[in-house]
Amino acid sequence: MNDDDLVNDVAATQRDGILSGLDEAQLEAARALRGPVCILAGAGTGKTRTITQRIAFGISTGAYAPERVMALTFTTRAAGEMKTRLRQLNVGDVASTTFHAAAWRQLRHFWPQVIGGDTPDIMKGKSQLLSEVSRKVGLRADKGVLRDIAADIEWRKVSNLTLENYAEVVSQRPRIGGVSTEQLMSVHAEFERVKDERRLIDFEDVLLLTAGLLATEEAALMEVRERYRFFVVDEYQDVSPLQHNLLSLWLGDRRDICVVGDASQTIYSFTGASSRYLLEFPSTFPDARVVRLETSYRSTAPIVGVANHIMRDRAGAISLSTTKVAGDPPAIRAYADDVAEARDVASKIVSEMARGTQAKDIAVLYRTNSQSAVLETALAELGVNYQVSGETRFFDMPEVKKAIMSLRGASVSATTDPLFKSVSDVMRSLGWTLEPPAETGSIRSRWEAFNAIVLLADQAPEGTSLRDFSSELLARQEARHEPTMDAVTLSTIHSAKGLEWASVYVVGLAEGSLPIWYATSEEAINEERRVLYVAVTRAENRLSLSWAAGSGSHAATRVQSRFLAETGIGSRGETR
Numbered sequence: 306m307n308d309d310d311l312v313n314d315v316a317a318t319q320r321d322g323i324l325s326g327l328d329e330a331q332l333e334a335a336r337a338l339r340g341p342v343c344i345l346a347g348a349g350t351g352k353t354r355t356i357t358q359r360i361a362f363g364i365s366t367g368a369y370a371p372e373r374v375m376a377l378t379f380t381t382r383a384a385g386e387m388k389t390r391l392r393q394l395n396v397g398d399v400a401s402t403t404f405h406a407a408a409w410r411q412l413r414h415f416w417p418q419v420i421g422g423d424t425p426d427i428m429k430g431k432s433q434l435l436s437e438v439s440r441k442v443g444l445r446a447d448k449g450v451l452r453d454i455a456a457d458i459e460w461r462k463v464s465n466l467t468l469e470n471y472a473e474v475v476s477q478r479p480r481i482g483g484v485s486t487e488q489l490m491s492v493h494a495e496f497e498r499v500k501d502e503r504r505l506i507d508f509e510d511v512l513l514l515t516a517g518l519l520a521t522e523e524a525a526l527m528e529v530r531e532r533y534r535f536f537v538v539d540e541y542q543d544v545s546p547l548q549h550n551l552l553s554l555w556l557g558d559r560r561d562i563c564v565v566g567d568a569s570q571t572i573y574s575f576t577g578a579s580s581r582y583l584l585e586f587p588s589t590f591p592d593a594r595v596v597r598l599e600t601s602y603r604s605t606a607p608i609v610g611v612a613n614h615i616m617r618d619r620a621g622a623i624s625l626s627t628t629k630v631a632g633d634p635p636a637i638r639a640y641a642d643d644v645a646e647a648r649d650v651a652s653k654i655v656s657e658m659a660r661g662t663q664a665k666d667i668a669v670l671y672r673t674n675s676q677s678a679v680l681e682t683a684l685a686e687l688g689v690n691y692q693v694s695g696e697t698r699f700f701d702m703p704e705v706k707k708a709i710m711s712l713r714g715a716s717v718s719a720t721t722d723p724l725f726k727s728v729s730d731v732m733r734s735l736g737w738t739l740e741p742p743a744e745t746g747s748i749r750s751r752w753e754a755f756n757a758i759v760l761l762a763d764q765a766p767e768g769t770s771l772r773d774f775s776s777e778l779l780a781r782q783e784a785r786h787e788p789t790m791d792a793v794t795l796s797t798i799h800s801a802k803g804l805e806w807a808s809v810y811v812v813g814l815a816e817g818s819l820p821i822w823y824a825t826s827e828e829a830i831n832e833e834r835r836v837l838y839v840a841v842t843r844a845e846n847r848l849s850l851s852w853a854a855g856s857g858s859h860a861a862t863r864v865q866s867r868f869l870a871e872t873g874i875g876s877r878g879e880t881r
Contacts, residue, residue: 323361323394327354334596335359338368341590342563343583347623348612348842349603349805352565356537357387359563361394369535371398375555378403378539383803387539389781400533404548405508408515415518415525425506431455435492438499442491444484453481454492456575461493462509463545463577468494479823509547516551530557540803541566541586545577560590568621572799572836574828584621601625601842603805605632608841608848614873615838619831635841635848637874639865642855643676643813647683650810650851654793655687657808657847664690666807668794670840672819676812677795684793690753694796700782704751708735708758709778716772727771728762753791798840809844811837814852815863837868850874 324335331351334344335358346352360376363369376399378384387401400407409427416424428434432451439446439454446454457478461471471493475486484492500507506514519526536556538544541564544552556562564586571580587593601609609627616622640646654667669680677693684691700706708731715731722730729737737755758778765774794806813819820833841848850872852865 323365324358327351327358328600330596330598330600331355331358334598335362337563337594337596338363338366340560341586341593343586343590343593343595344563344565344598345567345583345595345623346565346598347567347601347625348570348839349601350598350625351602352539352598353383353387353390355598356539356563356565357390357394360391360399360537361396363535364396364399371396372400373532373534374399374537375407375533375535376401376537376539377407377552379543380803381406383539385781392780404551405511408511408551411525411529412511412515412518415522419518419522419525425504427511428500428505428507431458431496431507434499434505435496438495439492442488442495444488444492446484450481450484454484454489457481457489458493458496458507459509460575460577462507462513463547465546465550468497512547512551516547516554519551519554526554526557529555530559534559534561536562538562538564539566540570541583542568542571542580543573543578544582545579547577549582567623569616569619569623569835569838570802570842572802572832572839574832580621597623599623599625601627602629603845604842605629605846607632607634608844608846611635611848611872611874612838612841615834615841615868615871617871619834629846633847635844635850635872635874637814637865637869637872638849638851640851640853643679643853644683646812646851646853647679648686650680650812650849651683651687651689653810653849654684654689654808658689662808663791664793665791667810668796668801668804668806668808668843669810669812670796670798670801670843671811671813672798672821672836674797676818680795680812684795689793690791691793691795694794694800702754704735705754705758708732708755709775709782711735712758712771712775712778716770716775720771724765724769724771724774725759725762728774729759732759756791798836801843802839805843805845807845808847808849809840810849810851811840812851812853814850814866814869815854816866817863818852819866819868834868834871837866841872 324332327335328351331354334342334355338359344352344355346355356376360369360374364371364374376384376387378387378401381403384401384403384406391397391399391401413424416422432448432455435451435454436446439451460478466474468490472490475489481489519529533555536552538552543566564583566580566583568580568584571578587595604612604625604627606627606629609625613624638649640649650669654669657667658664671677671680681691681693711731711734712728715727720727732755735755737752737759741756742752761778762774765777794801796804798811814837819837820830824830824833850869852863852869854863856863
């Protein structure tokens with residue numbers, strides 16, 4: 306073997322190592338580097354791992370230049386996780402981003418050249434301006450109505466409808482209490498007029514303006530297409546018409562696009578998302594490589610059985626199998642009222658923790674935010690530390706910002722101490738202790754934040770320096786890739802999408818809650834069924850489903866959700 310053969314052999318071995326740990330279907334997806342590729346990935350089937358290793362493999366083989374890859378997802382959390390995984394695979398310069406972040410960068414770049422002057426400011430929210438314009442058109446609206454109007458404006462924009470187009474379909478939209486069609490149209494129009502007059506744009510305008518600019522300015526479009534050649538789109542079932550339009554502009558007549566999704570997890574139709582782009586991808590690209598990931602590495606067989614029962618015979622559904630054969634049978638529990646349900650769930654969580662389950666591995670999921678209050682009370686009464694999804698982000702916490710600054714400062718001094726000792730010394734100086742405090746509330750939350758940083762240090766690769774660790778924290782902060790704190794998670798099902806826990810309690814499964822009371826059409830009911838499917842597939846080892854007949858002092862007026870009969874769970878908890 307000559308030197309060239311040896312170099313090539315070593316390079317081939319390194320490339321194969323990038324794909325280590327993937328199963329046969331994942332390998333097929335990861336090796337399909339060119340042309341249109343559609344990965345239909347069921348819940349827990351390792352799609353994020355597959356697409357990040359696919360990108361790394363493409364770069365290692367020379368098929369992709371890293372700076373020409375754009376990996377798109379829908380949340381900053383998911384984009385941050387992908388960035389972290391790519392860094393761990395020694396892949397840099399890949400644009401792992403959300404649609405909005407990518408569009409905003411392009412808009413800021415081209416606006417001074419094409420339009421002139423500074424880019425308009427993005428509004429922090431619509432409520433204040435909507436309150437003002439509603440009064441102008443003679444509409445007296447409370448905060449709830451203003452929120453509904455804001456959501457309606459957002460739906461119009463992500464559906465790629467002009468005001469004229471919207472006027473043709475507004476009568477088919479759900480009615481907003483006390484608001485006539487004429488008033489609603491007037492608010493829409495006046496909102497846009499005042500916003501333009503004040504040189505403001507909203508979140509959806511970022512996509513609209515970028516798409517409009519690229520569609521009319523050929524030089525700008527050619528620059529973007531020269532910059533990005535290879536596209537990966539995660540959660541493709543959640544693409545809206547506006548996002549699809551922008552993606553089509555970026556792609557042009559080229560064909561190097563990989564989409565990943567699961568029609569059974571389409572739960573954002575109310576925001577304009579549509580699974581039709583995923584389901585129609587093989588028709589759009591007749592020669593597309595379609596790969597199905599159907600083996601769940603997350604959930605046990607009994608939980609997978611429930612998930613399959615819920616989505617059986619539904620359009621686009623993936624029938625999951627699993628490598629985790631054994632597991633506790635899921636159970637359905639009924640309670641007299643919400644308080645009894647919350648207290649029993651809290652009691653069961655305490656028992657689980659006593660048997661060794663960590664708080665961070667437990668979640669309680671529900672359909673609407675208003676359902677969390679009674680659960681918070683029940684957990685607090687038993688001294689269980691919890692966090693409500695959607696509250697202050699980890700890297701926005703003042704104590705976390707101070708900790709990162711302190712670690713960055715300490716990294717300037719040369720030290721030969723192991724990373725864990727260096728980090729724990731700094732955290733002790735800020736008040737961290739080896740054992741958690743007995744207090745709950747803010748004191749416990751502060752300790753949990755510090756402890757999450759210490760745990761990251763403990764999990765860092767051997768030989769990581771304090772400087773490298775602090776740099777990694779800064780990268781995570783920028784990417785919004787947050788560590789997990791040791792607290793029970795309370796979350797709406799929509800916010801829980803993309804996450805997983807060892808033990809999951811899904812509460813409030815009564816008619817009017819799930820399905821939600823305003824879901825009356827067959828299409829809306831099907832979406833509510835998919836919401837339950839998403840909730841069920843968050844669970845790894847244990848799953849509990851429950852409902853309450855009454856609410857507080859009110860007598861029993863509810864009936865259990867129709868979906869519980871579709872779970873395949875028998876009266877004793879076994880899966881039929």
